[in-house]
Amino acid sequence: MPPLETADEHCGQRAVPGEHEQPTGPAVTFTATAARADDCVFFFDFDGTLAPIQADPDAVQVAPDVLETITELTTRVRRVSLVSARPVDFLRSRFPGVPLTLHGLYGLESQYVPGETVTYPPALPYAGIVAQLAEQARRELPGAVLVEFKRLSVALHYRSAPELRDTVHAWAQAQADRHGLRAQEGRMVIELKPAVARDKGSVVAEEIEDFSCAWYFGDDLGDLAAFRALSERQSVDPDFLGVRVAVGNPETGAEVAAAADLHLPGPAAVPAFLRESFAVLPRFQAP
Numbered sequence: 001m002p003p004l005e006t007a008d009e010h011c012g013q014r015a016v017p018g019e020h021e022q023p024t025g026p027a028v029t030f031t032a033t034a035a036r037a038d039d040c041v042f043f044f045d046f047d048g049t050l051a052p053i054q055a056d057p058d059a060v061q062v063a064p065d066v067l068e069t070i071t072e073l074t075t076r077v078r079r080v081s082l083v084s085a086r087p088v089d090f091l092r093s094r095f096p097g098v099p100l101t102l103h104g105l106y107g108l109e110s111q112y113v114p115g116e117t118v119t120y121p122p123a124l125p126y127a128g129i130v131a132q133l134a135e136q137a138r139r140e141l142p143g144a145v146l147v148e149f150k151r152l153s154v155a156l157h158y159r160s161a162p163e164l165r166d167t168v169h170a171w172a173q174a175q176a177d178r179h180g181l182r183a184q185e186g187r188m189v190i191e192l193k194p195a196v197a198r199d200k201g202s203v204v205a206e207e208i209e210d211f212s213c214a215w216y217f218g219d220d221l222g223d224l225a226a227f228r229a230l231s232e233r234q235s236v237d238p239d240f241l242g243v244r245v246a247v248g249n250p251e252t253g254a255e256v257a258a259a260a261d262l263h264l265p266g267p268a269a270v271p272a273f274l275r276e277s278f279a280v281l282p283r284f285q286a287p
């Protein structure tokens with residue numbers, strides 16, 4: 001492995017080393033990645049990572065230049081994957097025609113081939129109770145809480161009324177306990193989802209099995225499991241190159257940054273950061 005860089009000017013930010021003894025300066029890390037670009041996967045979370053946060057989840061679009069840059073990245077490394085709590089159909093709508101692997105609903109659904117979405121079978125029995133709870137949330141929670149029903153999970157948003165946080169969390173936790181669901185916290189949101197052995201960590205652990213290099217860009221608490229998946233692989237395979245990139249924000253930023261190797265100020269900085277890598281990542285010729 002190349003030596004650790006302690007700091008590196010990048011995108012107007014200083015990239016400061018995190019807890020992992022990896023090549024953490026962007027330049028040296030891109031160079032290490034270029035040496036195995038044909039064996040490298042880049043993972044991206046969606047909201048807060050590739051797209052700026054907004055009050056209305058349906059209105060969210062990717063940050064400027066993200067579509068072009070992610071499309072170009074697919075020609076530079078073996079695989080580019082999105083790992084998100086959004087449904088696959090939503091992710092596909094923001095990246096039409098781009099050859100991405102899409103993992104939606106924390107990996108409960110995946111699209112490896114365009115148009116064919118597969119659901120994680122153990123989650124299916126939860127569809128009825130999740131739909132029921134979405135209706136119940138609309139009836140029982142204050143009107144300022146935005147209920148986002150996503151087929152196998154339901155997100156309860158309180159961004160427009162942060163003072164409702166405790167009320168919403170208490171309601172969600174009570175329903176999770178009563179119905180054997182899992183409550184996942186995020187940025188001004190708590191989500192009820194099936195209590196199955198599938199999250200961003202297990203998705204990433206599975207995908208990296210036949211890769212020797214992976215980058216993960218994330219901003220939220222659900223992304224920490226994915227960071228850990230890279231760390232766990234590195235602990236048993238010291239030659240594995242794993243790079244965790246925290247995309248900053250005032251809500252979950254500190255916790256995510258503490259677990260990361262590199263830090264970017266927000267979604268708008270991601271395309272510029274990736275374009276720098278293109279100088280050393282040659283176009284990948286598929287075998």
Ligand SMILES: O=P(O)(O)OC[C@H]1O[C@H](O[C@H]2O[C@H](CO)[C@@H](O)[C@H](O)[C@H]2O)[C@H](O)[C@@H](O)[C@@H]1O
Nearest residue numbers: 046047053054055057084085155159187188189
């Ligand atoms: O895994 P992700 O792609 O990061 O999805 C996490 C949640 O993202 C969305 O909510 C977040 O973004 C909204 C739009 O900017 C914002 O209003 C909200 O406060 C954020 O939590 C999405 O709506 C959720 O379903 C996802 O769980």
